[in-house]
Amino acid sequence: MGPIGVFDSGFGGLTILKELHQHLPQYDYLYLGDNARSPYGTRSFETVYKYTLQCVEKLFDEGCNLVILACNTASAHALRSIQMRDLPRLAPDRRVLGVIRPTTEVIGRYSQTKHIGIFATKGTVNSKSYPIEIGKFFPDLKVFQEACPMWVPLVENGEHLDAGADYFIQKHIRNLLVQSSRIDTVLLGCTHYPLLMHKLKEFMPTHIRIVTQGEIVVHSLEDYLVRHPEIESRCSKNAGIRFQTTESAAFFDEQSELFFGKRSSSEQIQIH
Numbered sequence: 001m002g003p004i005g006v007f008d009s010g011f012g013g014l015t016i017l018k019e020l021h022q023h024l025p026q027y028d029y030l031y032l033g034d035n036a037r038s039p040y041g042t043r044s045f046e047t048v049y050k051y052t053l054q055c056v057e058k059l060f061d062e063g064c065n066l067v068i069l070a071c072n073t074a075s076a077h078a079l080r081s082i083q084m085r086d087l088p089r090l091a092p093d094r095r096v097l098g099v100i101r102p103t104t105e106v107i108g109r110y111s112q113t114k115h116i117g118i119f120a121t122k123g124t125v126n127s128k129s130y131p132i133e134i135g136k137f138f139p140d141l142k143v144f145q146e147a148c149p150m151w152v153p154l155v156e157n158g159e160h161l162d163a164g165a166d167y168f169i170q171k172h173i174r175n176l177l178v179q180s181s182r183i184d185t186v187l188l189g190c191t192h193y194p195l196l197m198h199k200l201k202e203f204m205p206t207h208i209r210i211v212t213q214g215e216i217v218v219h220s221l222e223d224y225l226v227r228h229p230e231i232e233s234r235c236s237k238n239a240g241i242r243f244q245t246t247e248s249a250a251f252f253d254e255q256s257e258l259f260f261g262k263r264s265s266s267e268q269i270q271i272h
Helices: 013-023 045-061 072-077 079-090 100-110 122-127 129-137 151-156 163-177 193-203 214-227 249-260
Strands: 004-008 029-033 066-069 095-097 115-120 142-147 185-188 209-211 241-245 266-268
Touching: 004 013, 004 045, 013 029, 013 214, 013 249, 029 045, 045 066, 045 072, 045 079, 045 122, 072 079, 072 100, 072 122, 079 095, 100 115, 100 129, 100 185, 100 209, 100 214, 115 122, 115 129, 115 163, 122 129, 122 142, 129 142, 142 163, 151 163, 151 193, 163 193, 185 193, 193 209, 241 249, 249 266
Parallel strands: 004 029, 004 066, 029 241, 066 095, 115 142, 115 185, 185 209, 241 266
Antiparallel strands: none
């Protein structure tokens, strides 16, 4: 038995971990942030895959039987390859899940006009993962994407609530909405973006619903564990949380309060 692994390229996955811990507090969790090599959103497909696989292997070494890629870029660029090519070779009895599939399975239910927008990193947008996956479940849904390369740096540098962020928020809202006047639902396709919610609600037209991934992922995981008792039975239940980072533990602990709601006590590790 071992903890549920939660992986992100940096801090954003802490917003997913926060939801998981609130709704499924009985499980143990091990969070790994690859902060030393963050952000992933601007890196190549091959690099994201390589880095993600290394971190998944590290979580396996720590005893995790189930790993969640709480990073949209990693889910878009690495999840399918890891599931199909690497797991049968490395750990056929373990599982790796992402955040894109659970979201695309339900996002169509939020829209009346069948026109939805997605804010995401450049890597996620270029992968076309969201339009492709949404098309499988809601073929009549029209999907419009906007890459927001400045949003993650704004959040991670603590500038997201300042007036200086307004320009970048308004710019990308305009760029998205000009693609279709019928958009009535916008998905935040990056786990950093919920921290911009205050600004987004300030500048987004009031009739547009803003959807975050945390609650969706929680319900999806809950359902998955019910359907897969062979995995659930190997998830330890001591209500504990550990944090690991590939960067400075002191810096991670300071920033974690912003994303997780309370300060962590992390361990700095090396990824080889």
